Amino acid sequence: MTYMKQSPELRVIQENMLTGSLAAFGFLGSDTRSLADILRDDDERVTSLALTHEAIAERLQFFYDKGQQSLGQTVATDHFDVVVEEHKGGIPCPFRDNFTAPKAVITVTERNSGQTMTWSALNIHMIRAHGFYEGVGAKFRVEPETVAELLWKENL
Numbered sequence: 715m716t717y718m719k720q721s722p723e724l725r726v727i728q729e730n731m732l733t734g735s736l737a738a739f740g741f742l743g744s745d746t747r748s749l750a751d752i753l754r755d756d757d758e759r760v761t762s763l764a765l766t767h768e769a770i771a772e773r774l775q776f777f778y779d780k781g782q783q784s785l786g787q788t789v790a791t792d793h794f795d796v797v798v799e800e801h802k803g804g805i806p807c808p809f810r811d812n813f814t815a816p817k818a819v820i821t822v823t824e825r826n827s828g829q830t831m832t833w834s835a836l837n838i839h840m841i842r843a844h845g846f847y848e849g850v851g852a853k854f855r856v857e858p859e860t861v862a863e864l865l866w867k868e869n870l
Contacts, residue, residue, distance in 0.1 A: 720750040731808045731849075741808055743851025756847045756858065763862045770861050771842035774833055777865065778820050794865075795823045805836050809844050819854075822865065829864055831856075 720728070728749040731741035745752060760767060780789050781798030789796045797820075804814040815836035823830045834854045840846040841856065848855040 720748040724749045727809055730810070739853040741846075741852055741854075742849035743853070743855060745849030745851060747849070752849055753845055757845050759858045760845070763858055765858065765862060767841050767845045770856075770858060771838050773861060773865050774820070774838045774841070774856070777822050778818070778835060778838060781820055793824055793826070795825060797821045805834075807836065807839060807843070809840070809846070811843065813839055813843070815839055824864055831860055831864055 728742070731749070742752075747755070757767075760770065777791075777794070777796050778798060780791060781796040783789050785798055785800055787797070799819045799821075801817040803817050805817055807813040807815070815834070815838075818835035819832060820835070821830060821832045832854070833856050837848070837854055837856050840848075847858060
């Protein structure tokens with residue numbers, strides 16, 4: 715594994731991502747890599763899947779939009795059950811880009827396998843705008859491979 719140099723700006727952002735700074739659970743989990751390396755490694759994973767950060771964000775947004783049709787209640791699609799739980803307030807993007815996402819948690823369950831995936835509304839923005847999927851072990855870590863394998867079972 716090669717490591718890339720981390721800029722002072724990314725260093726400050728990484729410090730803000732620690733548990734308790736912006737979010738109770740933090741954005742890095744147990745990941746000990748630099749933010750620069752996390753971003754680079756996930757970018758390589760997405761590229762190897764022949765996907766883009768935008769395509770992954772759009773797919774997550776698709777399910778978020780479906781679930782918002784009936785907040786807190788299950789919404790069924792062809793293959794999935796979708797639940798969106800929203801809470802009061804918002805959560806700012808740790809990349810300091812003046813974006814605040816609603817405090818929303820999206821849970822999608824593939825009915826045949828029972829496999830479940832959970833992410834936050836902020837994940838959608840961080841993936842689209844920054845290519846950031848959170849650190850390994852983070853509560854809302856989005857694995858690009860899981861999105862590709864699980865969530866592409868029906869067309870947009």
